[in-house]
Amino acid sequence: MRKRHALSTRIWHWVNALSVIVLFMSGLNISNAHRFLYWGEWGFSPEQAWLAVPRFPGWMTIPGRYSLSAARDWHILFAWVFALSLLVFMLAALRNGHFRRDLVTRWAEWKPAAVLGDIRAHLKGHFDVAGSKFNFLQRAAYGAVTFILLPGMIFTGMAISPGMDAVWPWLLDIFGGRQSARSVHFLCAWALFAFFVLHVALVLLSGPLKQMRDMITGGTDDASA
């Protein structure tokens, strides 16, 4: 009998959860250093900003007091844990078929009527789909997070680094400038936060103890059983 979650998926899930939380909270501390976001290459004063970001309180930040240097140490160190674990997970998921089997969506599923139907079923609490581990909305959400938001954090993060911009100038071309990359970095971080809230809420609504246990022990694959 196959496990519901492969070992590589489980290890990555928890390493990723820890590193994303540390990155998010240290990132909020860094945000406090200059609370304005811009588009393009440059921007340095409030009247040029498209967004004035609120100051985040100490209980939301790492460390718990304002320290740009300490927050940067945490952020840059955990960026390595985050990026390398994502790379290993992606290689494993390509090899063991997780991506192909569980995260790929088909064009037909993206038709508005089909998507609305899925949302209606979701809101009524019908999450399971016969013959598949994840329903369409799960595959779309996990796919967007895995292939767009998480890599997006890495590439926008590298584009903010002046040393990386000298080595790989195309990073700036992708995002339309360093300040644009910084803005997209911030937006992707909050999109990930929104995913986190939704993800935890749906786990709580769908047998949280079994879900947590399965993500630790692996559980059994109901679809193939």
Next chain:
Amino acid sequence: MHRRNMLAAIGAAFVAGCSRIGESKWFEALVDGAEGWHRGIHRTLGAGRIALAPEYQPSDVSPSFRGNGTTEIDRPDYKAALASGFPEWRLAVTGLVDTPLELSLDDIRALPQRTQITRHDCVEGWSAIGQWTGPQLSSILALAGVRPSAAYVVFHCADILGGAAYYESCDMDDALHPQTIIAHLLGGEPLPERNGAPLRLRIERQLGYKHAKYLTGIELVASLDGIGLGKGGYWEDRNGYQWYAGI
């Protein structure tokens, strides 16, 4: 409200745990190690070529260039020099060199000049774009003759911040990099006071705090021990900022 309090409590407990880790010796060692990898990786990825910071078009220049850190030197001798165009200002080149130098602004203007339009990235997150002109540091170092034992270049400054003299340092790779210049012009005009008049370092692959302003001396050394508090720069010594500021 109750939920929110609980969330704040969980957050605070996690933050307190992280703070204890953050103050431990092993975490400090890990972070210092990571700084070395970043420098190595940035240099390695540029292998086979000299990785240049992006240069921009005149139309990309930002309407003004923000000053940060020291933006004013409140000493009568400096103010008088600023008003008269710094005729007595000298840039000393000392340390592990064959010929120590004392360069006036005329000497610096007489050297071959490089003009570059580059982006300045502050550690806080903002950026400005400006056009800088000045001799390459490599040509000044060639005049002085750097001894093989020199491993770092230390930049001494005229500004005193919080009771201590500002200074910075870099390795020889950055010192000899073609875009590392001693700028005396910004946008074709002598540097404004807030941007480091009369001379500032441009070290384009690193963050703003490395770009020492109000330069008075360049010192070639074998080790950063014994310079300032030993961490290679004003903010490195006082606030724990990374010495390699390529990220």
